[in-house]
Amino acid sequence: MTPWLHIVGIGEDGIVGLSAAARAQVEAAEVIVGGDRHHALAPNVTAERVAWPSPFDAMISVIRGYMGRRVVVLVTGDPLWFSVGARISNPKYDSHIPAGEIVYHPQLSAFQWAAARMGWSLADVETLTAHGRPAEQIVPSFWPGARMLVLTAGAQTPGEIAGLLTARGFGESRLTVLGSLGGADELRIKGTAAEWDAPCPAFHTLAVEVAGAGRLLPRIPGLPDDAFVHDGTMTKREMRALTLAKLMPARGERLWDIGCGCGSISVEWMRAAPGAEATGIDNRADRLAYARENAVQLGVPRLALIEGQVPEAMDDLPHPDAVFIGGGLSDAVVGKTLEALGSGGRLVANAVTLESEILLAQMHERHGGELVRISTAHAEPVGPYRGWRTGMPVTQWSLLT
Numbered sequence: 001m002t003p004w005l006h007i008v009g010i011g012e013d014g015i016v017g018l019s020a021a022a023r024a025q026v027e028a029a030e031v032i033v034g035g036d037r038h039h040a041l042a043p044n045v046t047a048e049r050v051a052w053p054s055p056f057d058a059m060i061s062v063i064r065g066y067m068g069r070r071v072v073v074l075v076t077g078d079p080l081w082f083s084v085g086a087r088i089s090n091p092k093y094d095s096h097i098p099a100g101e102i103v104y105h106p107q108l109s110a111f112q113w114a115a116a117r118m119g120w121s122l123a124d125v126e127t128l129t130a131h132g133r134p135a136e137q138i139v140p141s142f143w144p145g146a147r148m149l150v151l152t153a154g155a156q157t158p159g160e161i162a163g164l165l166t167a168r169g170f171g172e173s174r175l176t177v178l179g180s181l182g183g184a185d186e187l188r189i190k191g192t193a194a195e196w197d198a199p200c201p202a203f204h205t206l207a208v209e210v211a212g213a214g215r216l217l218p219r220i221p222g223l224p225d226d227a228f229v230h231d232g233t234m235t236k237r238e239m240r241a242l243t244l245a246k247l248m249p250a251r252g253e254r255l256w257d258i259g260c261g262c263g264s265i266s267v268e269w270m271r272a273a274p275g276a277e278a279t280g281i282d283n284r285a286d287r288l289a290y291a292r293e294n295a296v297q298l299g300v301p302r303l304a305l306i307e308g309q310v311p312e313a314m315d316d317l318p319h320p321d322a323v324f325i326g327g328g329l330s331d332a333v334v335g336k337t338l339e340a341l342g343s344g345g346r347l348v349a350n351a352v353t354l355e356s357e358i359l360l361a362q363m364h365e366r367h368g369g370e371l372v373r374i375s376t377a378h379a380e381p382v383g384p385y386r387g388w389r390t391g392m393p394v395t396q397w398s399l400l401t
Contacts, residue, residue, distance in 0.1 A: 004068070007075060009085075011113075013183060030066075031066045077110050113205070126146060128149070133153075138164070144210055172192060174208070174209040222238065231290070243348055255277070258326065260326065264294070284307075317340075320341060322341075323347050351395045369397055370397070371396070373395050
């Protein structure tokens, strides 16, 4: 189909900073959709002005309603980098507009401007967003020496991020607020996380240089057991690392965590890959409360949690790319899981009881895959000496569909 929608990135220098092709589209537009700030950057245009609809999810249907006219959507900077332009054409949403119907006109992104002002190599920087998302999701990037550029949700975001850093032992981190980048009123505000109290403009980009003696929590599995709140029933560190190696977290993929308990598998799945999603299911509200707290504290606040019995609680969930069964193991749960997983899906089930071990042996005989038995031992005091204390062995069945 011939493209009918133009999505134009615009900067602080307004319409004069656009390429000739982008400027021609804006000046010839019959309808321009954008926020108040975007409309102010493109004055003296005769098009009908349309603000972002409320609720925002109605945006695409509103834009589709103008099909047949010359339509321009104005966004900030690069339309496809943490921007509404990416949402409009994202095929994961049924309401998306196919990319073949759109022409994108990129401008310098906020990340490019901020990296240039800070003198940082953009290839060596974490580019993150807290715009329209919980600020806690940048927590997995906290590491001494890390540099982060963050798109913010408003004037309050630097204070929120400063609080997150300080609470985790990184109060020495240096924060720089960069406002009106590329414009006549460009500004810079600096401070440390522990002492941050500066007023900030509503629209800005935040640069963070992480420093301090905070606890080191890597992105790769497995985190120490005491990084989680739990009641003692959880997939322990070594077993968790082996389990996640079989589950293979990947960008944008979804995990079902059945019998999720305190959520340790789900949390590490989401920390391990950008945009990874997870749904944890458990029949105990107290353990789901632990999972919710762990998700926020460890930087994956978007973990979805469901209280219920399996297999019924698995109904109507978005299809998974991987499934972990840590509790609730049964023929029915395995059958429903195999129905849901597509080609390339991963299934991992762990068992510690004899009854569950027998069921896993039957599943292995019926469906193939890999069946292993794993035990670990930790050195602990034995009087004035040390000895090995062996944990309960775990039987693990894994299958690539």
